Amino acid sequence: MKGESVRIKIYRFYRDGFQEMTWGKTLWLIILIKLFILFVILRIFFFPTHLGQFDSQAAKEDYVSGELINRAITP
């Protein structure tokens, strides 16, 4: 163990920590399932960026300005 680099020490620290987990394993499973649902299912299929349909900055500016202007109440 003598002369181990800091990187290896950090690696061993995390590896041992994860291996010794009991409660933590269930919690990590929940976190991973949750992240999968959030980023793979919800983000891709249900939450596309609305302005992502426009290619350029100028097109986004035009769209939002149009929205803001057209929704106003005129006298």
Next chain:
Amino acid sequence: MIETIDTSLIDWSRAQFALTAMYHWLFVPLTLGLGVIQAIMETIYYKTGNESWKRTAQFWMKLFGINFAIGVATGLILEFEFGTNWSNYSWFVGDIFGAPLAIEGILAFFMEATFIAVMFFGWEKVSKRFHLVATWLTIVGATLSAYWILVANAWMQYPVGMAFNPDTVRNEMFDFWAVALSPVAINKFLHSVFSGWVLGALFVLGVSSWYLLKKRNTTFALSSIKIGAVFGLFASLLILWSGDKSAYQVAQRQPMKLAAMEGLYEGETGAGLVAVALLNPQKQQYDDAVDPFLFKIQIPKLLSFLAEREIDAYVPGIKNIIEGGYPSPAGTQVLSAQEKIEKGQKAITALANYRKAVKEKEEEKMLQSRVILEENFAYFGYGYIKDPAELVPPVGLTFYSFHIMVILGMYFILLFLIALLWGKREKFKEARWLQYICLGTIPLGYIAGQAGWIVAEVGRQPWAIQDILPTSASISKLDTSSVQTTFFIFLFLFTVLLIAEIRIMLKAIKEGPHMTSNPSH
């Protein structure tokens, strides 16, 4: 102009955001509060070398970990919603929202992710001192994360440090420190964090009381109660102080919200603060002659003092704010809602003319339009308001939420005081009535926190950004059905996660602290 947006789309978009934010806020305050309490316990262990404090800190750390794991990333859903449901808003706020959220992301990732691992894995692997530092830095990291989120929220309540650029249709930040250190942001941060501390203390008191009721882990429970009661009393006094500061900021920046919080329709000098009251459901319009209360008990002059720091100061009511014409604290005459609407319409028309002039390359028109836009931009959002009555937030919800929060806050002070006195005399162990009360108060801590956010967010309707952009102009043009679908997906997902959290948490509590051997984590 006038493009009609379905009101049900606005309502569903708001409902979805509210659901997500309220769910997220179930986890954040306990993380903030329990985190500090476990760190205090570990500090006592570090100072005294008493192993029982180590085991006590480790037990609360386990519950902290469960809460953290279930709650982590639930706030990210809000960012998804910004991009999909609130695209006009997201574009319009530009880098003002992006900068604090980016800092929050970096802090959350590096600080929490690094030190939380040392906190959980490092008990037997790093020195006592290093472990203690890691524990405190985890909590500081979590608290600073909350700060940047609250800076972003505070900017919506009190937009400062920015200028609107009609070329990009975005607000651009010119003064980062005005945004980061605005008085609204500072007070919102303090009040929210202290509410988390109070919840953490209530949680410790309640769970410890359960052990006493079950007649097990008595020494552990009494030690935890002592820390919980002292910390809870300290936090609940701080919350009283920060609440007063927050109310003052609301009075200065969002007088309509203050009027709704108090059900104040007609302005008064030397206005009293409503202590307990029942609103009159017959009151339908801000300007009808119906008395807004069926009954009320007031504390004389207190509202004037809270709002203006003078017992005989004038506090405008909802009707006065709509009709204008009263002097502001700065000495100027307050504009009527109608005058503000006209200015808002001028600002939006100027934006349209400016963009047209840019396309047609007519420099003089560009200059003229830009001047008109800048002169009237402070009222930009009023250009979307059809009827001044739209400027009145839901009074019933705001009023009752505010009073529930305040009454519960007072109750918590009393409870912590009693727990402290009983704990000091070792009487807590015998006082089963007090143990039942402490256990039953845990949900009230959550209710108080949620009520506070309802006051902050419902009370500022119709605005997404105060005076600048209403929710009706902020939302994306989507099918209402798609927002409904994701609303119910979230409702299902959140319910499942909440059940998982409660089950795991209860299992861990039933298993109890390991006072003699190494704990599992």
